[in-house]
Structure formats: C-alpha cells, structure tokens
Amino acid sequence: MSDRLLVATRKGLFVLHADGKDGWSLGEPDFVGEPVSMAMHDPRDGTLYAALNLGHFGVKLHRRRAGSADWEECAVPVYPPQPADEPQSAAASNGGADALGRPPAPWSLQQIWSLEPGGADEPGVLWAGTIPGGLFRSEDGGDTWTLNRALWDRPERREWAGGGYDAPGIHSVMVDPRDSRHVTVGVSCGGVWQTDDGGATWRITAEGMEADYMPPERRGEANVQDPHRVVQCPANPDVLWTQHHCAIFRSTDGAAHWRRIEAQPSSFGFAVAVHPREPDTAWFVPAVKDQYRVPVDGQFVVTRTRDGGRTFERFSKGLPAAPAYDLVYRHGLDIDDSGTRLAMGSTTGGLWASGDGGESWRLISAHLPPVYCVRFG
Amino acid sequence: MAHIFFAASIQRHVAMPEREIHARTLGEALDAVFAGEPRLRGYILDDQGALRKHLAVFVDGVRVRDREHLSDALGEASRVYVVQALSGG
Numbered sequence: 059m060s061d062r063l064l065v066a067t068r069k070g071l072f073v074l075h076a077d078g079k080d081g082w083s084l085g086e087p088d089f090v091g092e093p094v095s096m097a098m099h100d101p102r103d104g105t106l107y108a109a110l111n112l113g114h115f116g117v118k119l120h121r122r123r124a125g126s127a128d129w130e131e132c133a134v135p136v137y138p139p140q141p142a143d144e145p146q147s148a149a150a151s152n153g154g155a156d157a158l159g160r161p162p163a164p165w166s167l168q169q170i171w172s173l174e175p176g177g178a179d180e181p182g183v184l185w186a187g188t189i190p191g192g193l194f195r196s197e198d199g200g201d202t203w204t205l206n207r208a209l210w211d212r213p214e215r216r217e218w219a220g221g222g223y224d225a226p227g228i229h230s231v232m233v234d235p236r237d238s239r240h241v242t243v244g245v246s247c248g249g250v251w252q253t254d255d256g257g258a259t260w261r262i263t264a265e266g267m268e269a270d271y272m273p274p275e276r277r278g279e280a281n282v283q284d285p286h287r288v289v290q291c292p293a294n295p296d297v298l299w300t301q302h303h304c305a306i307f308r309s310t311d312g313a314a315h316w317r318r319i320e321a322q323p324s325s326f327g328f329a330v331a332v333h334p335r336e337p338d339t340a341w342f343v344p345a346v347k348d349q350y351r352v353p354v355d356g357q358f359v360v361t362r363t364r365d366g367g368r369t370f371e372r373f374s375k376g377l378p379a380a381p382a383y384d385l386v387y388r389h390g391l392d393i394d395d396s397g398t399r400l401a402m403g404s405t406t407g408g409l410w411a412s413g414d415g416g417e418s419w420r421l422i423s424a425h426l427p428p429v430y431c432v433r434f435g
Numbered sequence: 436m437a438h439i440f441f442a443a444s445i446q447r448h449v450a451m452p453e454r455e456i457h458a459r460t461l462g463e464a465l466d467a468v469f470a471g472e473p474r475l476r477g478y479i480l481d482d483q484g485a486l487r488k489h490l491a492v493f494v495d496g497v498r499v500r501d502r503e504h505l506s507d508a509l510g511e512a513s514r515v516y517v518v519q520a521l522s523g524g
Binding site for chain 2: 116139140
C-alpha cells in the first residue's frame with residue numbers, strides 16, 4: 059500500500075502523506091505558482107521527478123533524490139535540429155499536414171506529458187512522452203535525453219494530429235514488467251504503438267479502435283485514433299484498457315485487437331485505472347461527451363467494472379452532490395499496488411481518495427489549483 | 436561594450452546579473468552569457484535556438500526583429516533588455 063501521493067497542479071506540486079486514519083495530510087506545495095505537468099516516483103532508487111511547464115521559459119525537469127530535501131534541476135528532452143526541408147506549413151506540400159490538414163508543430167519541446175521509469179532491470183532508465191510527439195529516453199536518471207528516432211522518423215508520425223493540445227503528444231508509456239524492451243505508448247492522436255526491441259523498431263496496434271470524428275471510410279484507421287489514456291494491468295500485461303475519445307476500448311491480446319465498450323452514464327472521459335492484479339477490473343470518471351466535457355447531469359461519479367466491461371457500477375458516496383462540474387483529466391486518477399486505494403483530482407481543484415476500491419471517497423481538498431496528475435509513489 | 440539586462444522574472448529561475456559584453460549581434464551577446472551559465476540557454480531559447488515565444492528582447496528600446504537567428508546588430512554602447520511578454524493567468 060502506498061502512503062505517499064503526488065499531485066501535480068497548475069500552481070505547484072503537492073506531496074501528501076497518509077495520516078494513518080484514512081486521511082491524507084496536505085502540506086505546502088513545491089514549485090508554488092508554477093505549472094507542474096507531470097510527477098513521478100522512481101521505485102528503483104526513490105527519486106522524485108517533477109516536470110514543469112513554465113509559460114515563458116519553457117519546459118523544465120527537477121528531481122529530488124531519496125532522503126534529500128532539495129530539488130535539483132536536471133536536463134530536459136531537447137529536439138534535434140529541424141531539417142531545412144521539413145515541411146513548415148500545410149500548404150508546403152501534401153506531406154506537410156497532419157491527418158486533419160493542420161500544419162505540423164515545430165521540433166521544439168512543448169510539454170512533458172508522461173514520465174515513466176524503465177524496467178526493474180534498467181536502473182536509471184526513464185521514458186518521457188512529450189508534446190509535440192517525441193518519445194525520449196534517458197539512461198542516467200535525467201542527466202541526458204535522446205529522442206527515439208525510430209518512432210519519430212516513421213512517416214505515420216507526421217500524420218499525428220493534436221488532440222488534448224494543439225500539437226500531438228504521447229501521454230501513456232507502459233513498460234512490460236515481463237520484458238523491459240517491450241514498451242507500449244499511447245498517442246493523441248496517433249493510436250497505440252509498441253516496440254519489442256527497446257525502441258529500435260515500432261508497430262502500430264490500434265485495430266478495432268474507432269474514430270467517430272473521422273469520415274466513415276477512415277474511422278477504423280489505426281493512426282487517427284485518439285486514446286485519451288492507455289493503461290496496462292501489471293499482473294497481466296496482455297490486458298490493456300483505453301479511455302478513448304469515442305468510447306472505452308479493451309484488449310486482451312497485448313493490444314493486437316481492441317473491443318469497443320459502451321458504459322453508463324457515458325463512455326466519454328479521460329482517465330482510466332486498472333486493478334494491479336485483476337485485469338477485468340477498471341475505473342473511469344465519465345463526462346457527457348466530447349462537446350460537453352462535464353459530468354452527466356452535473357452528477358460527478360466514478361464507475362467501476364469487475365467483469366471486463368460487461369457491466370459497470372456507479373459510485374458517488376463522498377463525492378459532491380449535483381450540480382458538480384469537476385472533470386478528471388487523463389492523469390488525474392490513480393490506483394496503488396494494493397488495488398483498494400485510489401485517488402483523483404479534478405480541473406476545478408477537487409482532490410479525493412478512496413480506501414475501498416472506489417466505492418466511497420473522502421474529500422482531501424476542494425480548493426486546489428487545477429489538477430493535472432495524481433500519482434501514488 | 437553592450438550592456439545586457441535580464442528581467443527579474445528570469446532571475447527568479449536562473450540568476451544573471453547585468454553585465455557588459457563585446458558582441459556585434461544579439462546572438463553573440465547571448466552566446467557569451469550562456470557560456471558562463473549554460474542552464475540559462477533553455478530559459479531564453481527554444482530547441483531550435485529561436486527566442487522563446489513569450490519572451491521579448493529590446494535593443495536600445497527597439498524590439499528585435501530576427502527572433503529566429505538573433506542577427507539584430509548591437510552598437511558600441513547598446514543596452515539590451517531581455518524581458519517576458521505577458522500571458523496566461
């Protein structure tokens with residue numbers, strides 16, 4: 059069971075500790091006033107990482123070593139020089155536009171959108187998924203970073219379109235606990251990609267996903283899919299869950315095929331969490347649909363399936379009564395390794411924790427800055 | 436000698452006192468500053484070496500024109516101000 063909770067917000071990083079009485083103590087934030095887009099605890103050496111997105115001064119990464127009270131700035135991923143012949147606008151050539159015809163983003167880091175440790179057998183290895191779509195790897199705990207060219211240079215990458223933000227980005231990175239060379243990433247909007255050889259080669263694995271926002275003849279294309287968040291069951295990594303822009307999708311064969319699932323009160327949302335040992339159990343925080351990103355009827359609920367998506371339970375105990383317009387972003391929901399403790403934070407600054415598998419929730423604060431990421435560790 | 440100043444909002448992250456520099460262009464002046472404080476580069480320039488979108492540089496009161504290659508000329512006694520544009524909430 060995890061007794062520490064990292065909460066990355068628009069105005070700083072809050073590190074909470076369990077108080078032993080089913081509650082959490084909320085202290086002073088680190089990086090107060092600064093947007094923190096992602097936070098991570100490295101289970102191999104205890105280091106904490108915080109990715110900042112300073113509006114004027116770019117993206118920064120800080121780390122705090124285990125046992126230290128001080129944060130230190132480390133390196134950020136830097137995109138390589140952009141070739142002079144790289145298309146700069148949609149009008150430049152047919153190859154210059156994304157799948158929706160918009161001009162490509164410059165080769166410059168806009169945000170660290172996901173940050174994950176490498177495998178248990180790879181101390182120091184970190185993966186960073188970024189906007190505008192580059193996947194970076196560090197082998198020295200953030201001292202240096204290298205863009206994965208094999209994925210970046212795929213012709214399909216140029217077609218990736220902005221989803222959550224104007225430019226495309228990698229929001230989910232999953233390292234297979236059985237084999238650290240097997241890495242799966244989720245792209246908005248660019249489907250789900252996998253490597254079996256540590257990033258030397260990549261294949262797209264989004265068959266069965268459906269992009270209702272595309273013309274009918276293109277809805278099934280893998281590279282136009284917008285998975286908002288992809289998670290993998292640690293005990294059974296062949297089972298993956300995706301909260302997609304258009305529905306919930308689940309795979310039981312290592313993402314080779316995906317099955318569409320419709321849930322009540324809605325299949326739209328951003329966040330998904332999967333139980334660490336029960337691959338049929340997952341949680342969601344639904345909103346109306348893409349045009350109305352608020353809870354259905356103003357009733358803020360968490361849903362859970364325990365049968366692989368055939369049925370969903372709906373929980374609201376401890377959550378605010380209607381009308382409530384909290385929205386939980388893609389990294390705003392997490393579960394710890396016990397499978398019973400969950401936490402979530404909303405864009406209106408609510409933070410809740412559950413100790414019973416999401417059946418009831420306890421408010422930690424209703425007045426935080428907008429929450430980008432909630433993570434145990 | 437040109438004189439270069441960095442706004443307090445930048446110094447909140449990376450300290451850089453005002454200083455005099457021999458430089459013919461803005462790019463040369465910034466390179467000289469970054470040589471002494473490499474960490475400052477990423478705060479001022481983006482990955483492709485262009486001035487960050489929400490920063491502005493004034494040379495003798497005039498906003499620089501070449502944000503990409505930083506080729507604006509500096510005079511013998513130019514005063515260079517690196518400041519932040521206003522954005523967000």
